[in-house]
Amino acid sequence: MAPSITSAKLTLSYPLYAADFDPSNSNFLVVGGGGGEGRSGVGNKITLVDTSRKHRISEVADVDLSRDEDSVTSLAVARSSDTSAVVFAGVNSSAAEQQAGRNEHLRSFRLGYPSRKESKPDAKEDGEVELPAAKAVETLALGKVSLFTASTESKKETYQRVLRLSPVSKDTGSRLGVVATGLAAAGEVVIFDALRDSPTQEDVRQRVQLGKGEEAADVDVIEGKEGAYLVAYCTDYEVYVCKIPSVSKSNDSEPQFIHGTPHPDVFSSGKKRPTFRSLRFLTPSLLLLLQNQPNRSGAELLLLEVPDNADLGTVVLRKVLHSAIKSGSALATALLPASNARQDVQHVIAVAGQDISITILSLFHSPTRKVSSSLRFNTYTTVYNVHPLQMTALAFSTFTLPTKNSYSVPYFLKLASTSMSSTVIVHTFPLSPHPQTSAQQGFPARFVIQQPFSGDMAQMGLSVIVSIIVVALGAFLLQAWTEIRGGTPEYLGAKGWLSQRLQDYVALPYMFEDVHVKTPVLPSEMPKVEEVRSRMPSQEDVKDTIVEDVSAIVDKAENLKDTVAETFSLRSLLLLRNKFSPPQDAATTNDGEDENKDDEEYDEDNEDTNIPSPFDLPSKAILVRDSGSSLSTQLHDDESAVGDQGIPWEELTKDQKELWKTRLIEAGEWTLEEGETVLKGVFFSQIGGLVGGVVGGMMGGS
Secondary structure, three states, X not given: OOOOOEEEEEEOOOOEEEEEEEOOEEEEEEEEEEOOOOOOOOOEEEEEEEOOOOOOOEEEEEEEEOOOOOOEEEEEEEXXXXXXXXXXXXXXXXXXXXXXXXXXXXXXXXXXXXXXXXOOOOOOOOOOOOOOOOOOOOEEEEEEEOOOOOOOOOOOOOEEEEEEEOOOOOOOOOOEEEEEEEOOOEEEEEEEEOOOOOOOHHHEEEEEEEEEOOOOOEEEEEEOHHHOEEEEEEOOOEEEEEEEOOOOOOOOOOOEEEEEOOOOOOOOOOOOOOEXXXXXXXXXXXXXXXXXXXXXXXXXXXXXXXXXXXXXXXXXXXXXXXXXXXXXXXXXXXXXXXXXXXXXXXXXXEEEEOOOOEEEEEEEEOOOOOHHHHOOEEEEEEEOOOOOOOEEEEEXXXXXXXXXXXXXXXXXXXXXXXXXXXXXXXXXXXXXXXXOOHHHHOXXXXXXXXXXXXXXXXXXXXXXXXXXXXXXXXXXXHHHHHHHOOOOOOOOOHHHHOOHHHHHHHOOOOOOXXXXXXXXXXXXXXXXXXXXXXXXXXXXXXXXHHHHHHHHHHHHHOOOOOOOOEEEOHHHHHHHHHHHOOOOOOOOOOOHHHHHHHHHHXXXXXXXXXXXXXXXXXXXXXXXXXXXXXXXXXXXOOHHHXXXXXXXXXXXXXXXXXXXXXXXXXXXXXXXXXXXXXXXXOEEEOOOOHHHHHHHHHHHHO
C-alpha cells in the first residue's frame, strides 16, 4: 500500500538555491536565491515560508538584497525564538569589491515571525479554518564578514558554496558552523563558532587548506564524545574528518583521510572514477555518502563507519539507487529519536536525482548491536516529477519526540525541496508510534516513518518465493532427467526435447515396463540353471510347435518379396537352416564335442518332419527383435538388408549373449542343450531395449 503523502507548492519570483527549516519550529521554512549581480528583472531574496498547513504553504516575508551583489548560494537557520529567527546566508559582494580584495560572503539576518493565535497545525483536513498570516514584524540585516583567506588570483570568483551548522548542543548550547569555498584556485574549509548572531574573524576555530584545483563538494558537522565536534568534508574522490575540541579556540590537528575512491585499473577501458556529491553524519560513528558513477551512469549511497583512531573508515552498507537516477544532486537526512538511549532510532534519507525525482529511504540503527549486522536501507517511496526544472536543495524538518504521550494529535515529518524553476514544494510524511501498541498501553513511544518489520516481511516473502521457484525448478529438471534415463514413465516427454544424436547417447527406455526383463541386469540377478530348466517346454511341445510354424513358413515363402521381411518363429527358421544347409565343419570351441552332439540330437528328434525347402534359406539373414513383451523373428534377403538394425551373435559381448540366452529360453525359442552354435549368423536387434539397455548402462557407468 502506498504511503499517504501530501504536498504543497509555492512559486516565487526568483530561482531558488538554498533552504532550511527552523530547527525549533517546523512550521517555518527559509529559502533563498536570486538572479545574481546585474540581472535585470530578477532580484536576490531570502523568503520566510509558512508550512503549518499540509495542503497549502504561503509566503510570510521577504528580505530584498542588493542587485549589485550575488544571489544567495547557501543558508542555514542559526537560532530562533517564538518571535524571530537568525539566518546565516552565503552572499558574495559585488565584483568590484571582490577585485579590491573584499568579499564579505557570510551574511546574517533576523527574520521576524508573524503573530498568530496558538493552534494545532494539521489537526484538521482541507476544511480547516485558515488563520490570517500577518507580515513579519521585522527583517533586519545583522552583519557580514569574510572568513575565507583573501584570494591572490588575478580573477577572483570565489564564493561560499556550502554552509552547514551543527545541531544545538543539549548540554552547553554551543553550535559550530562550517563554510567551504567554490570556484577558488585552491579550496578552503573554515570552521567557526556559531554562537553570535553575526560571526567575526575571532570566531574562526580552524582553517583547512585544500590542494590546488581541489574543492569541498560538501561538508557536515556533528557533536561527538565529551563535547568535541567532528567535521567531515569530501572532495571529488576523498573523504576527510577533523576533530574539533569543545573549548579550545586553536586546533593544530590535521584532517584525517578516512576513505577514497581508488584509481581504475590500468587495463580497464574506463579511466574515470566515481565522484562524491554529498555527505551527512547519521551518528558520530556513521557517515552517509552520496556517490555518482562516471558518465552519469548511476548513483549509490555508501554508509561509512568512522574510525576512532587513525585507521581508514569501513564501508558497512551500500545502496544502488533506482536506474532512472543517473546522478544524485542533493542529499538530506532526519533523525527520528527514541525516548530511551538503548532503543533503536530511525534515520530518514532523501536523495534528489537529475530526473527530478526524490527517493525516500529509512535506516534503523541500534546502539546495542554491531554496526555491520543491524543496518539495512529500506526504500519508503519515490516521488517523481517533483519540479519543472532541476532541484537545487533538500531540507528535512527537525522532529522532537513529544514529552507527553498525546497520541490524539498526529505527527509529521516535512521535506522541502527547491528548484531553479522558482518553486518550493513541501512534502508531509505521516509518522506512526512504534511499537504500535504503545499508544493504547500508555508507554513512552518513538515515532517512525516506516515500521521496521515491513522490510523484514518483504525480505522473508521474497526469500520464500525464490525458494519455491528453486525447488520447483529442481523437481522439474530431476523429473526430466529420470525420464530421459528411463527411471520413470514419460509424463513430460523430455526425450523429445533432445536431438536424435543426444537421444542415442543418453536416452534409455523405461526400465520397469517389463518386470521379466530388467535393464541393466546385474550378474547376481541372472536366473539359476535349475529355474531355467523348470520353465523349459517338453520335447513333444517343441516338436508340435515346430511342425506348425514350419508349415506356416512354407505357406508364406511363396509371397516373400525382395525387401519385405516376414515374421517367423526363430526355432522354425533354425530348423530349416540346419536341414537345408550344406555340410560344414563343426566349429572348434572349448566344448565343441558337446555342441556337435547336441546338433546331432536336434536332427534326430526332428527327422520325421521331412519339410522341403522352397527357397535357399542359408542365403537369407535372420533378425530377432525384442519388443519388451515378446520376441519376433524376421527374415531378410541378405545381411545388407538388415543394415544397422541388429548385431550378429558373434559380435555380441559376453553379458549381451547371456541376456539374449535368458530371453530366448523364456520365449521357448532355444534351450541350453541346443548349444550356441545354432545361433551363429543370427542378428539381434536393439529395438526392444535389451541390448541397448546393457550398452547404455555400461556407458553410463564408465
